[in-house]
Amino acid sequence: MALNLVLIGPPGSGKGTQSVRIAEKYGIPHISTGDILRAAVRDGTPLGQQVEATLASGGLVGDALMTDLVRARLSAPDLRQGFVLDGFPRTVAQAQALDTIVTPPLVVVLIDAADEEIVRRMGLRRICASCGLTQAVSADPESNGDEPHDPCPYCGGLLVRRQDDEPETVRRRLATYAQYAEPVIAYYRDRPTFGAVDGLRPASEVTALLAALIERRAPR
Ligand code: AP5
Numbered sequence: 769m770a771l772n773l774v775l776i777g778p779p780g781s782g783k784g785t786q787s788v789r790i791a792e793k794y795g796i797p798h799i800s801t802g803d804i805l806r807a808a809v810r811d812g813t814p815l816g817q818q819v820e821a822t823l824a825s826g827g828l829v830g831d832a833l834m835t836d837l838v839r840a841r842l843s844a845p846d847l848r849q850g851f852v853l854d855g856f857p858r859t860v861a862q863a864q865a866l867d868t869i870v871t872p873p874l875v876v877v878l879i880d881a882a883d884e885e886i887v888r889r890m891g892l893r894r895i896c897a898s899c900g901l902t903q904a905v906s907a908d909p910e911s912n913g914d915e916p917h918d919p920c921p922y923c924g925g926l927l928v929r930r931q932d933d934e935p936e937t938v939r940r941r942l943a944t945y946a947q948y949a950e951p952v953i954a955y956y957r958d959r960p961t962f963g964a965v966d967g968l969r970p971a972s973e974v975t976a977l978l979a980a981l982i983e984r985r986a987p988r
């Protein structure tokens with residue numbers, strides 16, 4: 769059976785980190801709406817021009833645009849074995865739309881993490897400008913976070929800070945999450961295919977918890 773998996777949770781809870789691992793474990797594509805939008809901004813496409821200011825502000829892109837984008841991506845032929853969807857849905861309207869796009873069962877997992885840990889993690893997050901891999905650099909109490917770091921351990925590329933990881937924008941993204949997340953969680957909470965994991969545990973433990981939950985919710 770295909771594994772149709774949605775990861776929800778606050779910014780910095782580890783959705784991207786875990787999506788990469790789960791996608792590799794089950795051999796299915798990782799679809800991150802944030803990655804798609806950032807790539808569009810970087811490439812200067814019409815979509816990128818449309819969403820650039822919203823991403824920089826830490827607010828949400830409109831439901832209609834996001835739903836069209838996800839509907840198009842989920843109709844691609846590479847999803848026969850399923851997918852990991854990361855960053856969608858963020859509103860109840862998006863969750864309702866997703867139910868009209870995907871054939872059940874849809875496994876939905878909330879990765880939870882407290883705000884203080886999120887702000888700390890975002891300060892240390894870097895993205896490889898070449899291969900796109902997300903990683904954490906070590907904390908230096910003397911540093912303001914902008915010094916050059918070692919190159920990407922996987923491809924030697926330059927590690928850069930995500931534009932929306934400035935502390936002020938992180939706070940706005942957390943406020944946006946607080947405003948929209950609870951109704952989305954309530955939308956899914958009573959489904960037998962919903963679960964939650966503690967994102968404050970070390971990443972490998974979170975992966976193990978997630979894999980165990982997936983096996984229970986969608987036995988393969
Ligand atoms: P998006 O890219 O989805 O950002 P986000 O939800 O804010 O989440 P992040 O990518 O910041 O965090 P993450 O949970 O993936 O954490 P990560 O694994 O990197 O969206 C960006 C923007 O696009 C939005 O603000 C919005 O404008 C727009 N957008 C996107 N989708 C939209 C939609 N559907 N509707 C409307 N607008 C939309 O981990 C973070 C750091 O912690 C990393 O450094 C990592 O190495 C580290 N880490 C991870 N796990 C652990 C662990 N267990 N222990 C210690 N460190 C860890």
Ligand code: MG
Pocket residue numbers: 783784785800802
């Ligand atoms: Mg992410």
